[in-house]
Amino acid sequence: MEIKDKAKMIPIPSSGILNENDIGKQPILECINLGIEFGGLKAVDNFNLTIGRTEIAGLIGPNGAGKTTIFNLLTKVYQPTHGTILLDGKDTHNMNTVQVSRAGIARTFQNIRLFSNMSVEDNVKVAMNNSMNYSLAEGILRLPRYWGQEKKAHNKAIELLDFMGMADVADVKAGSLPYGAQRRIEIVRALATDPKLLLLDEPAAGMNPSETEELMHNIKKIRDEFQIAVMLIEHDMNLVMGICEGICVINFGKVLAKGTPEQIASNPAVIEAYLGSSDD
């Protein structure tokens, strides 16, 4: 509750990525000179970015530009070879993936990674593991704490699923659902970790226009309801231009441009490297 109240007081940065001084309060994420090398190849180099507490930010760039790699660096799936990541002002240097998750970064994956043999509800409950603390023995013996926390988890899972309109498939095996539904469940699962920053990797991939429309609505709803920051990688320009308040364009692992959607749309370098190439 504290965080929510605090967040409400912070003005949403209009172009948080554009100008690092633009944010009045502690930004949720600051990347400083972030980079990683794979055997001499600089996949991401000198990446600087700031995201406000309740901002929806877009990360775009041509295929192979290093977008997903940045997500992997933020979640410590890869360890950065240089640079600093500050999450809510805290250095994540010595953290691993699990600790980063607990510190408040949740993500979805470009190639869906659900727990496909488990039910949808269990998928969501896995992400609530750290908010429960009954022991294995209590679980086996089914002591009161087990029932209490499980009931809470069940209610929260259903609530979150309902939020994305998925409550009716709670008992279905996650792997058997259609593509679009699986993407939505990944978002619900990420939300279940109580994140401060939600990373969405191509959330609209494979969706039709009406599904994308609904997704845009949902992303906004998530931000407004939970008062968290959202950063997304997406190729669908309608979605990016439609909901992102700040956009960062990268190419060959380097930042090409940062700004509001209007600024990005009119930036010649971006049009040259990215937007232009797809139209011509």
Added chain:
Amino acid sequence: MKKLLRKDNIKNLSSYILVIVAFVVCQILIGAKAMPSMYQSLLIPVCVYIVMALSLNLTVGILGELSLGHAGFMSVGAFTGVAIALALKEVITATWLLLAVAMVCGAIMAAIFGVIIGIPVLRLKGDYLAIVTLAFGEIIKSLFTNLYMGIDPEGGFHIGLITKPEDLVEGSKMLINGSIGISGVQKISTFTAGFILIIISLIIIFNTVKSRTGRAIMAIRDNRIAAECVGINITKYKMTAFVLSAAIAGAAGALYSLNYSTISATKFDFNTSILILVFVVLGGQGNMIGSIIAAAVLTILPEALRQFADYRMLVYAIVLILIMLATNNPTLKMFFDKIKKAIRFKKKEEAKEDM
């Protein structure tokens, strides 16, 4: 209340019912002296192998890692259990209590071995993990074949590797005697104890699976990276599953060894590990009722095939191959699925007609 009738709940419930019904039927048959002695002597081994299959299914089916050395944990439990039973024979006179203590000690010792082995094993993946479990199984076998343990009249333990401990005074008693193993074991295992052990194992496994621990373990199995990204501590939960599996196997080992008058390490070799793995795979990974049925049938089958004498193991091998082909070949599988569907369809039609 709809929740209670969910598919997996029904499946769990039917496992309990199956075990209880089978136990009651066996007891009635024994009471009525209607069970041939050959089958009667199989009751405890069947219970043991069911528990072994259940525990291995926790590693293979729920955690999703292949273990080729599960008999090693059985061995640890067996030797610990027998040694405890021999040492405490005079202290605890009630045999059921002695058996219970032996089984608990077997489980604890196997769990300790589970931790020691789990630390290196769980850092590896796939076939490399499998080969290291195999190696540990062989190491445990090799150590126990060369282990000598004696107890002097004052109750002090003396342990020797390869050779008998030299400081043994006269009047001491050898507990473990190298490759001969342990002899003069008091047979205190009972069918009822086996039944209770199965029920306890089922409770532990089912309730673990339906707890946050079980969900975390299965999440690691389904997608390790996604599990990490939602904050699941991979090592901790892998270890939990592995050690739990080892502990249950240890208890089963103690029950097994206290059913025979002698026990040697060679009984728990690679072939035993494989045998248990066969139960798990045939019964279905993660499918506990399948493990129970497969373990029971495949333990009884070779004995029931006695009339084929020398051919029985050959028949067993062929049956095993045919079952694997029938359940895993796409063409055959489709054929069976069609039959299943046809039956289901017919049932539905009948139900409609009834309405």
Added chain:
Amino acid sequence: MTFLSSLISGISLGSVYAIIALGYTMVYGIAKMLNFAHGDVIMVGAYVCYFAFNSFGLPWYIGVLLSMIICTILGVVIEKLAYKPLRAAASLAVLITAIGVSYFLQNAALLLWSSSPKSFPQKFFNIGGKSGFTIFDGKLEISYTILVTIICCVVIMIALTLFTEKTKLGKAMRAVSENKEAAQLMGINVNRTISITFAIGSGLAAIAGVLLCSAYPILQPTTGSMPGIKAFTAAVFGGIGSIPGAFLGGLLLGILESFTKFYLSTQLADAIVFGILIVMLLIKPTGLLGKKIMEKV
């Protein structure tokens, strides 16, 4: 001299392991399966040679050739009947089938040839009535069996490397092991390539069987199991799927075992060898020459 003689007997034992491990590793590389029946093919090979030599009085090279032919056929038949139908199945299902095949071979051998151990002709590779030669003024005796074993292993290793590097079929094998679908699209007959791999692996198993029993002349239906398991660990140790890895792994395992027996303990040799193997795998989790596979996120 104990050091030298234990080293030489270790190399010899390691050579046998290496030849068996090659069979494991080739099949694994191409079919992604652990062929647990491989050890029992060795046993069959040894029996065939034993009967050819003892019962029919055929010269040793005919015996070896015969056992190679029979094992090759056996390997291909096993592949066709038991493994091919499971090409798309889960690896654990294939593993259990392989175990079934292993049981089958052991029990068939038990029925055919009984469980009583046969003593394999020890003076198999005698030259001029002598079983070996001495060097260093008679201080070190090397038997011809050891010499033949080591030479065999080296020749096989070189031949296999040349085969996979230079010939069309060898290249096809490497392509299939890299990517089955892509290989198929390039016009490679995947099923035939897999069959040939089994044939080669089983032919090598026959040689390994003869060499193994020449050095340890007790032949019974379970003869192949333990060397099979050890060669399998050697293959993993070297990095499963890698041909030089199998060679190196087998050789190291043999030397390790020999040294352990000479210097530490005969009884605990297995425990120590497996222990060292575990430590090595922890340092190099994908074996000595195995490829490190990074999961793409």
